[in-house]
Amino acid sequence: MNKPHASNTILYLDGVSVSFDGFKALNDLSLYVEEGELRAIIGPNGAGKTTMMDVITGKTRPDKGDVIFNGGVDLTQLDEAAIANLGIGRKFQKPTVFENHTVFDNLELALKGHRRPQSSLFFRLSGEQQYRINEVLGIIALTDVHMMQAGSLSHGQKQWLEIGMLLMQDPDLLLVDEPVAGMTDAETEATAVLLKDIAKTRSVVVVEHDMVFVKSLDCRVNVLHEGSVLAEGSLDVVQQNEQVIEVYLGR
Amino acid sequence: MTHQPLLLRIVKEPMAVSLLSVLILAAFLVPMLNLMLPSDSAFHVPSYVVTLLGKYLTYALLALSVDLVWGYCGILSLGHGAFFALGGYAMGMYMMRQIGDRGVYGNAELPDFMVFLNWQELPWYWYGFDSFGFAMLMVVLVPGLLAFVFGWFAFRSRVTGVYLSIITQAMTYALLLAFFRNDMGFGGNNGLTDFKDILGFGLQTDGMRATLFFLSAMAVVTGYLVCRFIVDSRLGRVIVAIRDAESRTRFLGYRVEYYKLFVFTVSAVLAGIAGALYVPQVGIINPSEFSPANSIEIVIWVALGGRGSLTGPIIGALVVNYAKSYFTGALPEVWLFMLGGLFIFSTLFLPKGLVGTKAISDAFEEQRLRLAKFLRPYDYAEGGEGR
Ligand SMILES: Nc1ncnc2c1ncn2[C@@H]1O[C@H](COP(=O)(O)OP(=O)(O)OP(=O)(O)O)[C@@H](O)[C@H]1O
Numbered sequence A: 001m002n003k004p005h006a007s008n009t010i011l012y013l014d015g016v017s018v019s020f021d022g023f024k025a026l027n028d029l030s031l032y033v034e035e036g037e038l039r040a041i042i043g044p045n046g047a048g049k050t051t052m053m054d055v056i057t058g059k060t061r062p063d064k065g066d067v068i069f070n071g072g073v074d075l076t077q078l079d080e081a082a083i084a085n086l087g088i089g090r091k092f093q094k095p096t097v098f099e100n101h102t103v104f105d106n107l108e109l110a111l112k113g114h115r116r117p118q119s120s121l122f123f124r125l126s127g128e129q130q131y132r133i134n135e136v137l138g139i140i141a142l143t144d145v146h147m148m149q150a151g152s153l154s155h156g157q158k159q160w161l162e163i164g165m166l167l168m169q170d171p172d173l174l175l176v177d178e179p180v181a182g183m184t185d186a187e188t189e190a191t192a193v194l195l196k197d198i199a200k201t202r203s204v205v206v207v208e209h210d211m212v213f214v215k216s217l218d219c220r221v222n223v224l225h226e227g228s229v230l231a232e233g234s235l236d237v238v239q240q241n242e243q244v245i246e247v248y249l250g251r
Numbered sequence B: 001m002t003h004q005p006l007l008l009r010i011v012k013e014p015m016a017v018s019l020l021s022v023l024i025l026a027a028f029l030v031p032m033l034n035l036m037l038p039s040d041s042a043f044h045v046p047s048y049v050v051t052l053l054g055k056y057l058t059y060a061l062l063a064l065s066v067d068l069v070w071g072y073c074g075i076l077s078l079g080h081g082a083f084f085a086l087g088g089y090a091m092g093m094y095m096m097r098q099i100g101d102r103g104v105y106g107n108a109e110l111p112d113f114m115v116f117l118n119w120q121e122l123p124w125y126w127y128g129f130d131s132f133g134f135a136m137l138m139v140v141l142v143p144g145l146l147a148f149v150f151g152w153f154a155f156r157s158r159v160t161g162v163y164l165s166i167i168t169q170a171m172t173y174a175l176l177l178a179f180f181r182n183d184m185g186f187g188g189n190n191g192l193t194d195f196k197d198i199l200g201f202g203l204q205t206d207g208m209r210a211t212l213f214f215l216s217a218m219a220v221v222t223g224y225l226v227c228r229f230i231v232d233s234r235l236g237r238v239i240v241a242i243r244d245a246e247s248r249t250r251f252l253g254y255r256v257e258y259y260k261l262f263v264f265t266v267s268a269v270l271a272g273i274a275g276a277l278y279v280p281q282v283g284i285i286n287p288s289e290f291s292p293a294n295s296i297e298i299v300i301w302v303a304l305g306g307r308g309s310l311t312g313p314i315i316g317a318l319v320v321n322y323a324k325s326y327f328t329g330a331l332p333e334v335w336l337f338m339l340g341g342l343f344i345f346s347t348l349f350l351p352k353g354l355v356g357t358k359a360i361s362d363a364f365e366e367q368r369l370r371l372a373k374f375l376r377p378y379d380y381a382e383g384g385e386g387r
């Protein structure tokens, strides 16, 4: 496997293992992501894709291995909030928005900075921040429903709202778990365009099962299987890989 | 999105406006009808009623404090009775010191129960309670500090849900056992009682009863405004986010434990103030106030009134306690069954409580629209909602 170039690697996982009651969800997983890169992760159910994101974002502590962000920060020592504030945003596999808040308030809560209780008690939205929220509302096509409760959005709209919340956080690295699950073909296409656009200014890691979608992302792909990387390269290349074919067909 | 001043926001809500106006009106009217009218007048409010209503109002403030943590932040505290009782004990200790040498034993240095136990000197933790100011500080500080320390450990270890409820019960139960002990120095089983006066004014006088009623009503109004300010702020939106999706909130970079700690502590302080107003009106504080069942009862008031709405718990506490006074007088055996029945009924049929029932909220929504049209007719001239 390729060795990372020390200077412009944003995320670096080395020999990461996680086990749940003896079952190895991640098994000596090594992977790196470059600054400004769009990366897709595929793999059969239970391959460890979500677990990998849990490890990066501080939800799960690995049994061993290093997770290094931005050239030196050891993520395994930090909790979820600290990691989020370092500039890592995450979209969950099951869309999770704040259902009882309006779409607007969901974005406002995700707004970068202002995380301390003391200041939030007297917080007032500045004109500039208001402008940014409106801008993101436009990007995720939810301007018309910005006063609606997030709980009443359609599944696809919730997915987009969650991506919008990521944009409000303005992270350097976005981890996006199955963004197009439950979307129509048109929505899926639009999501691919959106993510490619986002990846122009930051690094994005996308986990997805939908091969058409992954193809349209047109980026480097890792195949995960039983907790480690089975193959890496463009989608066409990995789809030719015999081990990969076996894993997908042999199920 | 809520940039308008607090009062302007409240004015637009008929339910809140009605409730607050009734409270403020009552704060002035009830004492006046009690003090100024001759006792044979049809409109005279007897003193015992003033005190009874005052007691209900302290329960309303207590319910409000539970709603802030449970209704808005999802922390189901089954131990708020402890904060209420601690505020009450702080007030009781002040009133004990006020007795001076008017006790049964005529000992100016020690409260009666300490003389009875053959104690020679005042324990150090009773120092300062001669001073009203110090005692009032303790009313706020003791429950606040306990909540802070308790919350610090519980929230940092991420104890949530049922487990948190259980340890809050354990906390109040532990305090119950501790306060029962004579050597704790809080009067043991009998608690603190035989109070005479506050700041030199006799507790049994109509003037004092009316004053305590007035303060209780205003405390509920102030408590409402404080809670309202909190839940309408960005902090309020964060705690609702924590209630609905705690881990999502963490992944956005919020330190959930600090937010919980903040509301839990504020809430305990409100409960403590409620307890301090309660004790002089009922004339006694004893360890039974710490009993786990008390804390559970508060939750029933909130559930019945409507959690997650600040008017709901106030109404719930007043309604349930009025019913309790009535039924424990009329049919004492059935009250507990009724209370249980009410709780089951409200969880099954009124998930949003009394204020959330469709009939009531529709009626108020209609008023709100009428009021909105009245205040800003041009927004509605074209028809539609004018948003
Ligand atoms: N908290 C947990 N406790 C026990 N086992 C777990 C836990 N989390 C994940 N696993 C197991 O670890 C394995 C990897 O799960 P993971 O969710 O990472 O897979 P995935 O690649 O995201 O799959 P999918 O495509 O279905 O989302 C699965 O077998 C899963 O059952």
Ligand SMILES: [Mg+2]
Binding pocket: A049, A050, A051, A093, A177
């Ligand atoms: Mg997954």
